[in-house]
Amino acid sequence: MISQNTLSHAVEHGIITADQRDRLVALATEPIDRGSDDAITNDEPMRLVGGGNDLFVTIGILLLFAGGLFALQSVSQFSTPVIAAILGVFAWLVAEFVTRQRRMRLSSTVLGLGFIAAILFLLGNYLETRFGLAGVENPVQLAGLRPQAELVAAILFGGTAIAAIIYFARFRVPIMAAVLALSFTGAAFFLTTLYFYDGVVDGQMLLPTMEQIPDVLARALYVPLICGFLVFGVGLALDLHDRERFTIWSDCAFWLHVISAPLLVHPLFILATGQDVVFGEIEPGASASIMLGVLIAAFVYVALAIDRRSLLIPTLAYFGSLGIYYLVNSAANTTGIPPFALILLVIGALIILFGAGWQRIRRLIVGSTLPTSLLSKLPPIKS
Numbered sequence: 405m406i407s408q409n410t411l412s413h414a415v416e417h418g419i420i421t422a423d424q425r426d427r428l429v430a431l432a433t434e435p436i437d438r439g440s441d442d443a444i445t446n447d448e449p450m451r452l453v454g455g456g457n458d459l460f461v462t463i464g465i466l467l468l469f470a471g472g473l474f475a476l477q478s479v480s481q482f483s484t485p486v487i488a489a490i491l492g493v494f495a496w497l498v499a500e501f502v503t504r505q506r507r508m509r510l511s512s513t514v515l516g517l518g519f520i521a522a523i524l525f526l527l528g529n530y531l532e533t534r535f536g537l538a539g540v541e542n543p544v545q546l547a548g549l550r551p552q553a554e555l556v557a558a559i560l561f562g563g564t565a566i567a568a569i570i571y572f573a574r575f576r577v578p579i580m581a582a583v584l585a586l587s588f589t590g591a592a593f594f595l596t597t598l599y600f601y602d603g604v605v606d607g608q609m610l611l612p613t614m615e616q617i618p619d620v621l622a623r624a625l626y627v628p629l630i631c632g633f634l635v636f637g638v639g640l641a642l643d644l645h646d647r648e649r650f651t652i653w654s655d656c657a658f659w660l661h662v663i664s665a666p667l668l669v670h671p672l673f674i675l676a677t678g679q680d681v682v683f684g685e686i687e688p689g690a691s692a693s694i695m696l697g698v699l700i701a702a703f704v705y706v707a708l709a710i711d712r713r714s715l716l717i718p719t720l721a722y723f724g725s726l727g728i729y730y731l732v733n734s735a736a737n738t739t740g741i742p743p744f745a746l747i748l749l750v751i752g753a754l755i756i757l758f759g760a761g762w763q764r765i766r767r768l769i770v771g772s773t774l775p776t777s778l779l780s781k782l783p784p785i786k787s
């Protein structure tokens with residue numbers, strides 16, 4: 405078998421492309437159970453861990469950086485920003501071997517997140533120093549920083565996005581797609597909230613009253629909803645570009661679907677059922693439970709169509725936690741079977757059912773309801 409070092413050298417000499425290298429590595433490391441056809445054809449590729457050695461190296465990286473952090477903190481002349489910068493540079497240098505040369509997946513993900521964490525800390529420290537955020541002790545002082553809010557958002561979210569792009573261009577770590585999506589979504593939510601904040605106060609005051617806060621946040625819910633559709637659209641485009649899921653772009657799509665699901669499901673649930681946005685009050689009636697069932701069915705169908713359980717897992721987790729929250733806080737005061745108890749039963753049954761026969765359910769539901777012209781563009785239904 406050709407080593408990963410040889411493949412990396414082939415990329416450097418222009419013999420093969422980086423995408424071709426990633427596809428070869430993915431094909432070589434994909435576990436194959438010769439005794440089970442289902443293990444070969446029916447499971448969604450989950451290239452998050454490269455094997456036992458990858459997990460072993462990941463533990464070593466965590467211990468190495470933990471030890472480095474405590475060692476640097478013991479040196480009095482090193483300030484916290486300097487320590488963060490040193491750890492960020494060290495993460496980059498370690499990634500030159502672990503990611504560029506060895507292509508260890510879990511280790512590369514941990515290093516990438518560590519690098520982004522260092523960048524976020526440095527950006528936050530810069531903003532705190534430049535704008536005096538450490539001296540803010542009450543909402544009135546915070547409102548006084550309103551004229552600089554756009555610049556703060558540009559530095560924080562824009563700097564994070566640029567760091568993610570540079571890191572991905574160098575190391576091609578898929579989770580950077582999630583970091584990029586969260587950066588743009590955070591910036592959009594922040595700036596739109598400011599826009600509606602200015603509209604609610606109508607230029608007469610800087611601080612909205614408690615009665616105005618729900619109106620500001622309710623309108624701002626459209627922003628994560630739109631961002632969720634955009635992130636989902638990009639993930640879907642990457643999936644359609646790589647229907648067989650051999651390249652790194654398919655792994656990027658995985659993370660984009662993980663991000664898009666909560667961005668979509670929370671605003672849709674709030675807007676469809678009219679539940680309280682600010683204080684978390686959940687008092688579902690018959691209409692709210694019906695809308696919840698419709699949303700679950702819609703997400704299930706879309707996840708089946710694009711063959712992405714990564715879209716469905718956060719969705720079911722959200723609805724499941726919502727139901728548990730309601731049952732714990734409200735069910736003791738009700739009689740009969742609470743509506744959310746039935747929702748939890750349905751969610752649990754769906755998870756077990758899908759885990760046992762995902763591709764069979766895809767064939768039954770998607771294969772029989774979509775035209776052949778559309779099915780040919782979606783990930784293939786495996787037998």
